Every structure is written in C-alpha cells, then in structure tokens.
Amino acid sequence: MGGTSSKLPKDLLSEYQELTFLTKQEILLAHKIFSELQGRENGPYGSRVSMEKVLTLPELKSNPFRKRICHVFSTSDMKDGSLSFEDFLDLLSAFSDSATLEIKSHYAFRIFDFDDDGTLDGRDLEKLVNCLTGETDDTRLTAEEMRQLISNILEESDIDKDGTVNLSEFQHVISRSPDFVSSFKIVL
C-alpha cells in the first residue's frame, strides 16, 4: 500500500477524506484501481477513463444499471459517461457504507431517471422494470402486466397525483425500506 499512497498528494487525500464518505484506505484503494484502469499513471487530474473501461470493473460488469451509473456520475462535457478520478470517488462515496440515506436515494433517483428530466414517469418506470427483470424474452413482463405494474406503482407512490414520481415521493417510498441502505452499496 505504501507504493500507491505516495502517488496521491497528502493534502488532496485529506481533502477527499473531508469531502467524501470514504476512508483513507478506501481512497487509496480507489486510486490504485483507477490508475490500473488508466493504464498509465499520470496523476488523477485531467485524464478521464472511458465508460467502456470503467465497466470492465468486476463490481460493475454485470450490473444492469452500469451505464446509468456512469452517466450520472460523469462530469464530462461530452456526455459520454467517462469518469475522472474525482467522479470515480463520487461514485464510490455514494455507494459506500457510511453514505446517508438521503445521498443514496438521491443518486438512486437519478440513476432510475433514464431520460434525465427530473421525474420518474411511465417510460422511466418501464425501463427500470426492464432493467430489473433482464432483457431476455422469457423474463420480460408482457405489455399488459407492465401497464398494470406501472399504474400500480404510480398509485402507490405518486402522492400528489400528477402522474409522475418526483424525488421527494421517491424518497418517501425508499424510507419505508430499511434494506435499501444496505443493498445500495458497491464494495471495492
């Protein structure tokens, strides 16, 4: 571990510790993994890792939401889902043990909001359910089932009856499931 810790300047490290939910060890581990992804070690700044490379991580490889995760955490102007080291830290911080329910549900909402419009509407929910059930034909719900499911979900969670689920309604649903905090985690 000593070899990798020297790469990350001390002040940066402490800054990251302050601003994210990660511990020192986790940040160092993240840095190590990220520089492995980069292939060459030219510091954490400027260089981004493309989405394809990030998705080769074993923790993300078979996650159905992997592309959404990259898009949500990417700060790239090209909207290509590429991650800088800080984006990567953001990702890990949101998925870490000590992140609050608020943060987790916020990012979960944005991951599930496929068209980035600030609410979960019928189309978002349909995509979400398709992600959950997998893309193969035998597991997919039929159109009728999907319609019923979506109308039920909206009925249950759409408190203000405007036909979509917004962030606070989403958080309201989430708050009833204590398992969410423990399952919305990615451990490196």
Next chain:
Amino acid sequence: MAASRIMERFSSDDKDEDLIELEAIRRPRAVKFDLTRANREDLEAQHYHEPQHSNALQRNSWSSSTQRVLSSMPSRSIKFNQSTALSRSTEARRRRPLSIVSPTHCSTEQDVFREQESCRNDVTQNEEMLDKLQDLSGAESVRVLRGMPLSVSEKRQIRALIFCCETVQPLSANRDMCCHQFKAWFLKDVCGCCYGSVSQKKSIQLWQGVLKNISAHFGTGVLSYFTFLRKLLYYNLLLFLITGLFLVLPQLSNPPSSKNKSAATDDLWMLTGMGILTDSVMFYGHYANSTEKNCKADMKLCPENYNIPLAYIFTIGVGMFITCVMLVYSMSKSFGKSFRVFKTSGNLALKVFCSWDFKVSKKRSVKLQSVNICTQLKEMLSELSCKKQKRNLCSTLGWLSVHFIVWSICLVCIAACMLVVYYLNPNINQDSSKANSFQKAEDFLKLPLVVSCVSHLLPGFFDMLSRVELYNSLSTQIYVSIIRNLLLKGCIFSVLCYYWLKKISVRKNPETCWETLVGQELYRLVLMDLLFAVSYIILAEFLWGMCIRNITFRRRKLQFDIARDVLELIYGQTLVWFGVLFSPLLPAVQIGKLILLFYFKKTSLLMNFQPPRKHWRATQMSTVFITLLFIPSFTGALACVIYTMWRVKPSSDCGPFSNLGNMFLLGKEWIKDLGKSHPNMSWLSWAYNNLVDNPLFLFITAGLFLAIIYIHMQVLDGQKMIIARLQEQIDNEGEDKKFLIAKLQALNETSAQHHPRKCRVYSKMKRVYIHIPEEYETSSAFQTFGEWDHGIVVKDMNPYLTQSDVHNYFEKFGTITECVVTFDKSSEWPKGVGFVRYSSSEEAKAAEEAGPHCLGDFRLRISKVLTPKLSALNRCDSQLNTPPCQSFQTDLCVT
C-alpha cells in the same frame, strides 16, 4: 334552424378585455349560437370525470403547454443544491437535460426563460446556503457539505467560498486569525486522528473479504446470517475478555496450594469435560473460596486483597450487564431502522425501487436475481388482479383442521422431547460408580447427544409439516416456523434448567460440586451442538446436495434456510450465557465454535447452495432475530443466573461460595464490611442500606418509571395523530393538484385548439376581434351585420418587444393599417398580446399561414381575426361594448 353553440367567458377581473369564445358546433348547413356559461362547466366536469381522463394524468396525453407549466413546478426540478451558480459550465450541463421536458421543437424559448428563472433562483438559494454554512463551525459545515449530493469539485468550490468568506471577516484582528488557524489546525489534526482510528477499525472488521464474496453471490439476506454470527462472536469475545482478565488470570496466577484429588484419566475428556478438565479453571469447583489461604507470600502477581469470590460475582455481573447494554443498544438501533417496515401498503413500488441488490456482482447471480424479481413481480401482479378469492365454509374448515393437526403434531413432538430429556437425566447421575470409564463417558454423552439430535432434526420435520399447510405468504411461514422452533428450544432448555437447579443442586451425596456438574453438562451441550452442526453440514448439505445433483441431473441446489440457522445460533448462545456462571471459560469454547462454524458454513454455502429464491427482508428479520436474542434468550439466561445466585445454595465443600446460603450474601457482607474498613466508602453501604434494601424507595422509582413510560406513550399517541392529520393533508393536496392539472389541461386544450369548428370573439379596448372559420366569413350573418377588416391577433410575444418590432416583422406579409401591443392597465407590464390589422383578408391569411413565427426567441401564436372596419369603429363604439355584443349574438341566433 341554426344550430350552434357559443361558449362565452368573461374574464371577471379585466373588464376592458373581454374574451368571448364562441364555439360553433357545425351541424349540416346550420349554425347555432348558444349563450350559456353553465354548459361550459358541465363540459369540464364531464372531462374531468371521464375515466380515461383521470387515468390519463400521464404525460403522453398532455398538451405541450401543460407540460411546460408542469415541468417548471418546483417539485419537478431536482434540487441540485444551489451549487449551480458557482459553476456555470456544470450548470449548463446539468440543468439543460432536466429542463427539456417536452421534446417539441418549440421548447427553446421556454427553456431560455426558465433558465433565466432558475439562474435567479440559484443565485438567491446559493447565497442562502452559503450564509447557512458560514453560520456553522468549520467541522460542522464540512460535514453538512459532505452530505450534499454534489461532485467533489463542486464541493471543493463551495468550501473554498466558505473559507474565503470566513477569512475575509476577521482580517482586522490578526491574532484572532492566528487563533482561528490554530484551532482549525488542531481540529484537523483531531479529525485526522478520528478518521485514522475509524479507518483502522474498518480494516480490522473481521472477515471483510469473505463477507463481500458471500454478498456478491447471495445478496443481503444470507449475509445477515453471517453478520449475526460475527456479532455473537464479538459478544463472546467481550465476555471472555472480562472473565479472563478479572477471574481466570488471577486464579491461574495463584493456583490452589494442595488439591489431592487425583483426576481420573478419561479417554474422552475433551468431549465430556470430565477428567483433567474437571478440576481446572474451566469450571466453578476449581476456584478458591478465599484468597488468604492460597496466596503465597512470594508470588508477586498475587495482589494482597484480591478476593476471588467477590471477583467471581462481580465479573459475571458486569459481563452480563455489559452484554445486556450492548444488546439493548443494537436492538433499539435496529428497531429505529426498521419500524417503518411494518406498514404493508406500497409493496410494488418498494419492490421495484429497492429490490435490486447492487452488491451482487457475479454474472450468474445477477441473472438469478433478475429472474427472481421478475417472478415476484408477476406473482404480486396476479395476486392483485384476482385479489382474494373467497373460501367457502368447507374449504375453510379443511384449512383450519390441517392447521390444527399440524400444530398438535408439533406440540406433541415437543412434549415428547421434553419427556425424553427429563427421563434421560437421572440415568446419568444415579449410578456414578461404573467401572469402565468409556462407558461412563458414553453415559454422560447420551443426554447432549439426544438434545442436539432433537434440536437439529425436529426443525427439519417442522419444515416438512409446514409445507402441507400451504401458507400464502412467506413471512407468515417464517414466523410460524420461528415460533415452533423457539417453543421447542425453550421447552428443552427449561426442562434442563429445572433439572439442574432443582434436582442436582439438592442431591444428598455431595461428593462433587453440583456447579461443576452443571458446567460440564453445559460444556458437553455446547460441544455436541457444534459436532452436530458440522456433521449436519457434511451429511445434509455436502452429501445430500451431491446426491440431488447427481441423481436428478438438475442444476438445482439447496437453499439456505436463514431463519433456522440463526435460531441454532441463538440457542447455542443461550447455553453459553447461562453456563458462564458455572464455567467461566465457556465463552472461549463458544468463540472457537463460532469460528469453526463460520468457515464450515461459508465453504458449504459457496459449494452447495444457490441464492435464495424469495426476497429476504434482511433488516426486518435481523431486527426480529436480535429481539429474539434479547427477549427469550438473554433474559431467560439472565433470570436463571440470578435465580441461581439468589436462591440456590452453593455446594458446601468446593468453589468460591462454600459455607454460604447463597451467592448474593457474599455481596451483602462485603458491602457491610466496606463501611467499616474503608470509611470513605461508607456512602456505598449507606446507599445500599437505604436504597436497595428499602422497599419504599423501590416503589417510588418504579412509580416514577411507570409515569415516565405513560407520558411517553401519550406523546407518541399525539404524534401519531399529527402524522395521520398530515397524511390526510398530503392526500388532499394530491387531490387538489390532480384537479388543478386536469383543469389546466382542459383550459389549454380549449384555448390551443385551432379547430375549424371554433370561433372566438376578442373584444379589446372596445374593439371586437372575431376568430371564425373561413367558410363563415362570407356567410350572410356576418355580411349583414357590417363591414369587416382583417387582421391577426399575436399571442405569446416576448414581453420586451415593442410595437415597431412587431410592425417590422409583419410588414413583409402585406400593408399594415394598424399595429397594437397591449399593456396591463394596472401594472403597465406588457401582456405579450398584440394585434396587426392588414388591408385585405389575403394578407392576413398569408401572415397566418407563414408560421411558425419566431420573434425574439419566442414562438408566436397567431390567429386570423375579423374586426369592424376602422372607420366604423367610432360609430360602433357604444354598440360593441359587452351588452351590444350580446345583442349581436342574439341577432345571429335569430338568423
């Protein structure tokens, strides 16, 4: 007869601009104008109550203008907490995709407008937030900042802003600054230390890698078993440390001077706890009853006043107390996390939003997980669609009788087990004079063998029975099986306790310590439990799993029964907590057992099991388990321990408490002595005499506690009521919003329809503009009424446009005879509505058809209108006010 209907609407607040909408419903060769205001409301009401309409509060049915209004509602825009003004570039990136709601081409100008709005909002919000953060102390503000959903770079900028503002203020006083810096540095250092220790703790966490692997394969449910096991391990470690440090170590450091009992050599001493182990620190009998005799003067380690009996009683008490506190703490925490779970509505949404386990990362497991979720969703949906089919009387009776039979079988089994355990006991202890030591050991091992056998095999039998019962929900099935298992184990344990405390302790022949005997019994039970668990893993899981796979040639694997395994752990732990009184080193045995069990279970799990098919509510169940660990298990063991200390006479010739009526007497005597020997500690004995011994005090404290509990309950009730009220209010607001949205939609629909059947009259500044389908323009009704000019009404204009802008723009379509931009009378603010009069109908038509028009980034809405001729205006002034309008319409009706 002319059959057409006029919809009329007066905007009540604005008398100058009366908008009269005429809706003409075309019938064959006939137009009827009907002046009813009520009808319109009818129509709306109809709209609103139509089933597909209320259902169609979904986006695709909305017009673009409704969408635009909706998307700019505050609840719709994710609050990216104010950071946006700090970083303009990221603002553009993040705001934009959120604000484009309607994919129509006309959203651009709305976007621009909204972006201005949002910028303004952001700036104010931003300042507020900065102010708020600056009010907090440094560490606190960083903590708040960390909890914001922003990226690292944004957080860094905010932090820089906070700190720069902070440093600007105290510049005048340099010393303050110095002090501040020192404080910041100090805080940082301390924080660093804390972080360091926390991260250290994280890395020390036992079995981190293994647990990660398990969760990647099996998800949170199975993981909860292993975390429970780890928690038990920590409890035992603590208990072991306490007893080891304060009891076993002092005893070891000054071994008893002369014990001439020759330990019988025993083949199976490891298993039975006899032989060498009988007279060791393992068991009660070995501990000396007072220090003075045993402590040799030359032993350095022996402190002068170390009183082993006192140490014994206090160590056990403190150990139990600390365990109790930790249990209550973790139980309350777990309750706090999961008490909301007991609400049952909203399951589908929960399932969809929360069921994905992001920890699972193995490809096969991911696939299985999605298959599972799919089947669960389908099941829930089918349940919803066919609801509950009502059972008739016959099937209800059958169902009840099945339950009754199964329950009675279970109870009979449990009773039989109790009897067997009870009658097995005396055999062992009556004839203790057996020649063959091996046979003796066998005798001793019979009871634990039977007990472990029963406690491992009966649950499986119960499971098979519960399959007959056909429970319709998984959770009821789990709870029923938990109750049965608990009943079984509780009964066996109570029989054993009864036997130990009632029979053994009052035996006539005191050749051995009965405490040691009980300790040995418990030791054997714990060990046998481990042996059975291991052999169960090997036989039932490895061999049986292999058989299933090879014989049936299916890829099916076993499923991990979390509830049963956790109950096993709880049972074992109960034995240990009770046994710690008789055998202080039992926690050490339990530690070894748990570690062994962990590795066996882990290996077996990874080789033989498949991820569970049903979703396991991990947090809820772990709350239940920790409660079970506390309520029957720990409290039961504690009650037994206290009973033993308080009521049962210790054996008279061995152990630390010989010659005493009960163990508590020692404590009492010590406290009495304390008052005499150490005058400065006399308050303790005073407190004891006046408070603990005094029933009045106990009554008062109990009464106080009851009052506090009562008050808390009342407060809770009040809060529940408030919550219900608030819930009602939210529901009402939801209804209101739904209603308003439906209204808005209806309004937009009626106003935006460029439908040929519609005709509108705009009356403005005593002028009338009539929008009417082309074919009626030449109809006799209009021709007879007067002469008309043609023009266009322009709506949705950029408010900053002036008359000349409009004139310049519309010039190219023909000769403009009049151009007006309207202002609100009271506020003098442009209304965004204008009128352009052309010299001929063709020019106006050309202007209308040349659209879409964009002016000043806004998309204009244009409608061609008729208006009385300019020359006729003055003449018609008095007539074209509202009342004349009506006469005009009634005229039309007549024709």
